[in-house]
Amino acid sequence: MLQTDQYNINIGPIHPSTHGGLHVEAVMDGETIVDAIVHVGYVHRAVEKIAESRTYTQFIPYASRLDYLASHLPTMGYVQTVEKMLDIHVPERAEYIRIIMGEFSRIASHILFVGSLAIDLGATTGFTYCMRDREKILDLFEMTSGQRMIASYMRFGGFAEDLPEEFIPAARNFLKNIPQMFDEYNHLLSGNEILQARLKNIGVLSAEDAINYGITGPNLRASGVDYDLRKAEPYGIYDRFAFDVPLGEKGDNYDRFMVRLQEIEQSGRIITQALDQLPEGEIRAKIPRIVKPEKGLEVYHRIESAKGELGYYIVSDGGEKPYRLHVRAPSFINLMVLPLISRGGKLQDIIANIATLDPVLGEADR
Amino acid sequence: MSLNDIVFIALAGITLLAALGVVLSRNIIHSALFLVLTFLGVAGIYFQLNAGFVGLVQIMVYAGAISVLIIFAIMLVMDVEPDQTNLFNQSTPTIMAGGYVSVLLAAGLAGAIWFTKWPLSAVQVGDQGVEKLAGMLLGPYVVSFEVAAILLLVAVFGAILLAKGVEDK
Amino acid sequence: MEHFFVNTAHALVAWLTGLGLAPGWADLILLVVQWIAVIIIVILNITVLIWLERKVSGFIQQRLGPNRLGPFGMFQTIADAIKLLTKEDIVPSQTDRMIFKTAPMVFIIISVMLYVVIPMGDGMEIVDLNVGLFYFISIGSLSTIALLMAGWGSNNKWSLLGGMRSVAQMISYEIPLAFSLLGVVMITGSLRMSDIVAAQSNIWFVVLQPIAFITYFISATAELNRGPFDMPEAEQELTSGAYTEYTGMRWALFFLAEYTNLVAVSALMATVFFGGWQGPWLPSWLWIIIKTYLILNVFFLIKWTFPRIRMDHLMSFSWKFLIPVSLANILLTGAGIEVLMRMGW
Amino acid sequence: MYGTGLLKGLGITLKHTFEREITQQYPEQMPVLPARFRGNLQLDFQDCIACEMCTKVCPNGVLSLESVRDDKTNKKKLMSYSIDFQYCMYCNFCVENCPKHCLHFDHNFELAAYDRENIKKVYQRPQELVTDLPEEIVAAEEKNQKRISVMIGALQKDAPKILGKLLEDEEKGKVLAAALASDQDKLEKIAVMMVEDIEKAKKVAGALANKAAKDHPKEGNVVA
Incomplete structure (x- = not known):
């Protein structure tokens, strides 16, 4: 047998397909990956430390900047955590709007996932179509809060402002177009034989490994584990909606891709129901201007974000700033499985693996 | 001096210089690339002799072969500085042996060229070279042609087996 | 209009011999003139072509494409070329300088050489070689x-990976490329381009040789390193593959050569499968331009639609599918010819 | 059949090729912005009561203001208000918390600037509102203005001497005076600084003098 040398190749931190400052040190044998070492921290902004020097309210825009691709979800997680500390009851209408905005964020994030996967595999046009559809969601966000991506719209106890009049027709219009969007994605991407060959049976993550590594979110469900916090531990008013949890079978890249595509559909269902049931009324609970939880209060709250289980752990010392804030970032934990699923694959597979794990480095590095 | 002579001298010069480059380069990749140039020069001479088909076969086969050769060179000498991959062997017995062989070869070739009577054929090859070649290969010489092909195929399989190794059951 | 270029060439030769030049020398000068004309046309054509590709890809993606410089943004490529020419020419210190500097030149020379045998109109080959088709294949493989x-x-490791990939890919795809053209050669009975065009006066070979056409199309895309087979470049994986370290005009030369190859292969496809310069009403040289550009648009559409194939899939596709299919096509063609000959055609 | 997926994909792209383009040609065609769009932060100067709610609530310290207290009415008067946009996160907290609703975002989003100084937006108290201030402040301000104009006059008359004194180095003073002779703006700025903050004036003048000495070393004023 011909003996060959191994060599290291640095994928990133500056590389077209690492979705930000991710550095993967790949040990290669020819084009085959022997091992991959993940280095994170290039986008470290000390968000948790910043939280200690800001008041509870002032941290809201920073929370949005964790997962900037689905900014309403991390904000929702943070806001709900503090509400849990203060025992605030959010008005009905605000709860429904939170669901609507959160699910729209999830759709935006998943559409971007589809697009970035397409461009990582070399299908540039798939990316532009996905961006085109995502823009429509961003338009909705801009309508409500004036910001497209990092909308700081949520507040403790509800929202800053009520929905504008034109929002509901526009949202319904978007939902109406989802089947057409899907047609396009299915024909251009998921039905494409080249793409299937690139994704099927690549980067297989068994259910057992996924649980052991603490993988959550669509990546876990792609491995066939039926675990969705919206069903398993409904927060907010998620128990009022009927929706399915799409599951994969093998846990390969194609399953991860398809699970997210189906989740877009389910999120659309949730939004439709929420829009139908949306009650009139108050948009924000009465809360003190300065938020001061009791001394010694410790709260952990988790939500199902677009990338997985996003948890906030906050300790209060009775002051107006958190004593300690920790974020359980799903992207960070999901990324750690990259070496496991990449070993033995080709160089081109590791690109697909990074893309289907769908990390957002702002959240992974914090 | 006719146009033909000028072209011949240019081609022969390129070929010889490139051949020297093959021998004298210290970097094995450079040697391989000079070898490409040598073959291209030879192909040019074939063209001049109105044997276009042979010349093109020369180009096509050697372009592929040389790139593979370069890859082997890269694979085999990767750990060394590229500038030191094709050094002369300094030991006296090797130089002696090499010199002896090359003198013998040169003498043999010179003798052969000198004593052979080169017959001048009145037949113009013209444009029909390819057809004639095809007729010969698939007519009188079909058996030897096929045998050679099978031999090459076996060699390819052997090479793949050697490179990949047989998995133990 | 039809014989404009041919007549010009004849006039040039007549004028040169009238000056007292030997016919051989006059032909040589004509050859040089034709050669230079081809290079100029190719390079001018490519500025249009790059603009066209950007425009078409823009339309595919529901964008407008370049539209700032000149009418419909047509001068964008020229502006880019000027920018690239004035850019600093960086040669990284650890490179193998001789090879690094000559590589783009070799590439562009080889791709311009392809045009020698392509008939660009009725009697408009630079040299009508008796082995024209084979010339195209073997020079292309260089x-x-x-x-x-x-x-x-x-x-650079990325570049080396790109280079290695290109060798593996191009050597594998040369075989089906040559084999797919063999069917056409068997019908025509000649490797000469003018014979191949003449044989298509009644029916295009794309009708007679559909399998050969498809295999040729696929393997030509791979030979050209174009998407979805753009392994050596592979922006998303290899950053830019073999071109990673190149800047300015050297980098532009690579692209120039790639597009030159693209036009040459499309023109060959038009010649071999779509009747060449033959067509009603319009002058012959216009017909080949029209056909070539239509084929180019198909190449664009494919590149901008498909994801990139994985390297090992690419190789097995060639060895396990394309080569057997093209061999079967040869067998089929031979049997067909034999049957037709027995029937007394 | 294998390959139909590929053909369908080609069909999609081919269909879109002949559709209308969706991109906006931005500088010519401005985007239609929703009512709540957060562009440039604006302040209605008259309405501000300098309560500092906005500066307290801002997560990044973008906003800062200067105010004076009117002893008679015991109310604060805003002197200047500055917005440092380079740190702004557009979270809207300041707008929401303003009790007088005098902050709002307009729809101008073209905020890019070539240097950081130009990103910062400073509102000075407008001239017509100066009379609104308590008397002693108005008087102090007038006095200040007078001192500045005197200083400018002095500088124009005998720059080398005054600058030399400022820099405690006559040679440097000469160099600087020569450099500033053609630049009235800078001269006036230094004059203002000398009146308001002599330490800063020293620093700035020193830096300018060094620069001038470097730029024109041949004019016989080489600084040792």
């Missing part, structure tokens, strides 16, 4: 060396 030189000379 561009492997250029990419390998770029990959090795850059002394």
